[in-house]
Amino acid sequence: MKKITYSLFLISALFGANVWAQYSAETDVATLQQAAEQGDAEAQFYLGVSYDNKQDYANALHWYNLAARQEMPAAQFNLGYMYELGQGVEQSYHTAVKFYKSAAEQHLPQAQYQLAHMYMEGKGLRQDVNIAMTWLENAAEAGYPAAQYDLAMHYYKGLNFKQDYAKALQWFNKAGEQNYARAQFSLGLMYQTGTGVQQSDAKALDWYGKAAAQNYAPAQLNLGALYEQGKGVKVDLPKAKKLYGDACDNGDQRGCDYYKDLNQKGI
Structure with a gap:
C-alpha cells in the first residue's frame, strides 16, 4: 500500500487530464500555497503531498484535511493511510476506516482495496469477509492490479470462493497485463x-x-x-x-x- 503522490497516471485517472494541466509535480510551492489558501481542493491536496514528501506530517495533515472536507478522494485516502500507520498522528484504525470508506464510496480503487483489507482483518470495525470481498471485487473491476491479484489468489486457493482456476487465470492475466x-x-x-x-x-x-x-x-x-x-x-x-x-x-x-x-x- 502506498500513498497517492505526484503520479501522472494516478492524477489523470483520479481527476482527469485537466487537473494535471493545472497543477503538476513541478508547480512551485508558492503557487500551490496561494491556490490552496483560496480553497482550491486540488492545490490543497498537492500541497499536502509536497509536505508529506518532506515528512512534514503536521502540514501534510492540515492540507489533506482541508481537501478531504471538499470530498477529494485522494486526500481522504492519504489521511486514512496516515491514521492506519500512525504517521504524524495517533494511530486510529477507526479513523482510517472512516477516510478509506469516504474515498471508496467515491470509487477510488486504492481506497476500495484498502477498505477490503480492513474488513478482512477486522481493523477498526467488525470483521466481515463478505463485505471485504465486495470491496475487493469493486477495486479489481475498476482495474486496480493489486486487487486483481488478490482476487485471483482467492480463486486460486479457494479462499472465500469455490476454487476456480479459470477465474484465477482471468484475474492474474488482468493484473499481469498491467x-x-x-x-x-x-x-x-x-x-x-x-x-x-x-x-x-x-x-x-x-x-x-x-x-x-x-x-x-x-x-x-x-x-x-x-x-x-x-x-x-x-x-x-x-x-x-x-x-x-x-x-x-x-x-x-x-x-x-x-x-x-x-x-x-x-x-
Whole structure:
C-alpha cells in the first residue's frame, strides 16, 4: 500500500487530464500555497503531498484535511493511510476506516482495496469477509492490479470462493497485463505446472521473464531453473547462473545456493 503522490497516471485517472494541466509535480510551492489558501481542493491536496514528501506530517495533515472536507478522494485516502500507520498522528484504525470508506464510496480503487483489507482483518470495525470481498471485487473491476491479484489468489486457493482456476487465470492475466510482477509470476507458475491451463514451458518462460525484469526474486529463481534444465528454451547455464545471482541479490537464499552450486561447477 502506498500513498497517492505526484503520479501522472494516478492524477489523470483520479481527476482527469485537466487537473494535471493545472497543477503538476513541478508547480512551485508558492503557487500551490496561494491556490490552496483560496480553497482550491486540488492545490490543497498537492500541497499536502509536497509536505508529506518532506515528512512534514503536521502540514501534510492540515492540507489533506482541508481537501478531504471538499470530498477529494485522494486526500481522504492519504489521511486514512496516515491514521492506519500512525504517521504524524495517533494511530486510529477507526479513523482510517472512516477516510478509506469516504474515498471508496467515491470509487477510488486504492481506497476500495484498502477498505477490503480492513474488513478482512477486522481493523477498526467488525470483521466481515463478505463485505471485504465486495470491496475487493469493486477495486479489481475498476482495474486496480493489486486487487486483481488478490482476487485471483482467492480463486486460486479457494479462499472465500469455490476454487476456480479459470477465474484465477482471468484475474492474474488482468493484473499481469498491467505489469504486476506477482501476477506475472503466478501466471508463469500456472503454465509451468499446468494448473488450470495446458502446460507450457514457453508461456511460463515468457511470464517469468516479465516478472524477473522487475527484479521479482521468485520469478528470477524459476526462470533460472528453466534455463538450467532447458525447459521451453535451450540450456543456458551462464544465463541460469546470472538469474540465480539476481534472485540472490534480491533476497532469495535459494538463488544464492544455486548460484554457488553452478559456480563450483565452473559455470
